[in-house]
Amino acid sequence: xxxxxxxACGIAVYPHLISCPHCGTRMLDKKGKSPCFLxxxxxxxxxxxxxxxxxxxxxxxxxxxxxxxxxxVMPSERMPSNIVTLGTRVRYRAGTMKPExxxxxxxxxxxxxxxHVPLLSPAGIALLGQRPGDIxxxxxxxxxxxxxxxxxxxAAQRIxxxxxxxMKGATL
Numbered sequence: 001x002x003x004x005x006x007x008a009c010g011i012a013v014y015p016h017l018i019s020c021p022h023c024g025t026r027m028l029d030k031k032g033k034s035p036c037f038l039x040x041x042x043x044x045x046x047x048x049x050x051x052x053x054x055x056x057x058x059x060x061x062x063x064x065x066x067x068x069x070x071x072x073v074m075p076s077e078r079m080p081s082n083i084v085t086l087g088t089r090v091r092y093r094a095g096t097m098k099p100e101x102x103x104x105x106x107x108x109x110x111x112x113x114x115x116h117v118p119l120l121s122p123a124g125i126a127l128l129g130q131r132p133g134d135i136x137x138x139x140x141x142x143x144x145x146x147x148x149x150x151x152x153x154x155a156a157q158r159i160x161x162x163x164x165x166x167m168k169g170a171t172l
Contacts, residue, residue: 036067036129039076039154042086043068046128049107049120063125063139071129081155084127086119089151092127095142101150104128 038046046068054061076085084090089103102117104127109116117124126136126144136144 036071037079037083038068038071038073038129039079039085040073041076041154042128043071043073045086045106046119053107054120060120060122060125063122064120067125067128076154077158079152079154080131081152082131082149083152084130084146084149085152085154086128087153088149090117090127090149091147092123093145093147094123094138095144099147103151 046064050061050064050068054064079085084104086104086106089101091099091101093099102115104124105111105116105118107118107120109118111118117127119125119128122138122140123144126138127146130136130146132146132148134146136146138144
């Protein structure tokens with residue numbers, strides 16, 4: 001793996017890192033954008049959505065392909081808890097509207113209006129793989145600000161595994 005330079009302090013860092021270990025600055029991709037991270041569990045599902053469900057003329061196909069192309073894929077068990085994955089409950093603000101909390105869902109999921117944001121929507125594509133504090137520009141010029149992550153399935157699985165491991169040694 002080839003190291004790149006942090007754009008803030010100049011130290012050599014590996015491109016898969018979310019932030020510089022020296023100064024803490026978020027790493028940027030070659031186009032100056034905050035990188036996108038996808039879990040190894042979500043990546044093949046998203047690829048399948050693009051190739052099987054979105055025809056060549058679908059208006060969201062290009063945006064989802066771009067997301068996939070610039071994404072770094074990491075094992076689900078190593079996915080940082082501050083990255084939006086499928087099934088993550090997020091709090092975000094569209095433009096100057098009041099903040100909303102919704103769960104990012106795949107196209108096959110049953111969606112409850114007002115509780116979910118589908119992946120195959122401009123907001124869903126924008127949120128996928130991002131971190132709190134990221135501001136995304138939507139088609140048409142609007143903005144979406146990711147305020148917080150309220151629940152992430154990968155983090156919950158890690159906590160469950162740790163609790164299960166701790167309970168194995170416990171005696172009643």
